[in-house]
Amino acid sequence: MSVRPIEVRILRCRPGRIDPPRFQSFRIDAKEDLTVLDALEHIRLTLDGSLMYRHSCHHSSCGTCACRVNGMERLACTTRLLDLGAGTVSLEPLRGFECVGDLAVQTEPFYRDIDPAWSCLKPAGPIGGAETGTEQGLQRFEECIECGCCVSACPATRSHPDFMGPAALAAIRNEMLKNPLAADDLLSRAGSERGERWCERALACSRVCPTGVYPSRHIADLRDELKGPRST
Numbered sequence: 379m380s381v382r383p384i385e386v387r388i389l390r391c392r393p394g395r396i397d398p399p400r401f402q403s404f405r406i407d408a409k410e411d412l413t414v415l416d417a418l419e420h421i422r423l424t425l426d427g428s429l430m431y432r433h434s435c436h437h438s439s440c441g442t443c444a445c446r447v448n449g450m451e452r453l454a455c456t457t458r459l460l461d462l463g464a465g466t467v468s469l470e471p472l473r474g475f476e477c478v479g480d481l482a483v484q485t486e487p488f489y490r491d492i493d494p495a496w497s498c499l500k501p502a503g504p505i506g507g508a509e510t511g512t513e514q515g516l517q518r519f520e521e522c523i524e525c526g527c528c529v530s531a532c533p534a535t536r537s538h539p540d541f542m543g544p545a546a547l548a549a550i551r552n553e554m555l556k557n558p559l560a561a562d563d564l565l566s567r568a569g570s571e572r573g574e575r576w577c578e579r580a581l582a583c584s585r586v587c588p589t590g591v592y593p594s595r596h597i598a599d600l601r602d603e604l605k606g607p608r609s610t
């Protein structure tokens with residue numbers, strides 16, 4: 379198994395203490411399967427116990443470890459350092475969220491336009507080519523793991539901080555498909571002052587989404603619906 383020395387640069391930030399933020403470098407020996415999250419844990423356990431970041435599942439299910447890796451939004455737990463092909467790897471917190479410490483951000487605003495009453499389940503599709511049979515009532519969780527990558531990558535959320543953002547619009551569209559009776563109310567949310575109108579069609583949200591939600595596709599569908607007979 380190959381091992382390569384890597385310089386990991388982390389944007390350190392602690393409001394009131396490390397302010398303005400500044401990069402700090404750590405050198406580590408990276409084995410080929412070492413992930414960014416493994417590197418962060420190694421640094422915190424052996425080099426600097428004050429390092430702050432979030433994680434939970436370690437397998438791309440919880441969304442909490444999202445950060446910017448060499449300028450691009452990624453999940454730290456599924457990004458292997460050596461796959462990045464560079465001797466230096468820079469880590470920064472997501473944009474569009476308040477930094478509470480190093481790579482940890484305040485995620486509360488992410489949920490501002492996502493109603494907790496909306497279902498996070500959907501009917502299960504075929505598994506391994508075999509029909510699971512919705513008559514058996516099998517369900518699975520939605521693709522969105524609420525990581526915030528799309529919000530961080532979206533240029534419109536930076537130029538219009540009130541914009542509800544791609545994840546909320548994708549969630550609205552998903553809920554419309556599952557709950558057609560609520561479609562008018564949901565569509566009016568999408569068409570509100572903070573909704574679809576601010577999307578610049580830059581598609582960055584779909585490029586960085588780690589779970590294939592394709593928010594920009596949902597936004598395009600909402601835009602079509604808003605132009606249709608339902609809109610006033």
Ligand code: SF4
Pocket residue numbers: 531532533534535543544576577578579580581582583584593594597
């Ligand atoms: S398509 Fe719209 S929502 Fe997605 S990144 Fe671009 S501006 Fe943001």
Ligand code: SF4
Pocket residue numbers: 441521522523524525526527528529544545548583586587588589590591592593
């Ligand atoms: S839509 Fe994709 S990128 Fe955005 S929060 Fe959900 S999983 Fe993350």
Ligand code: FES
Pocket residue numbers: 432433434435436437438439440441442443444453454455456
């Ligand atoms: S730790 Fe859960 S998605 Fe990375």
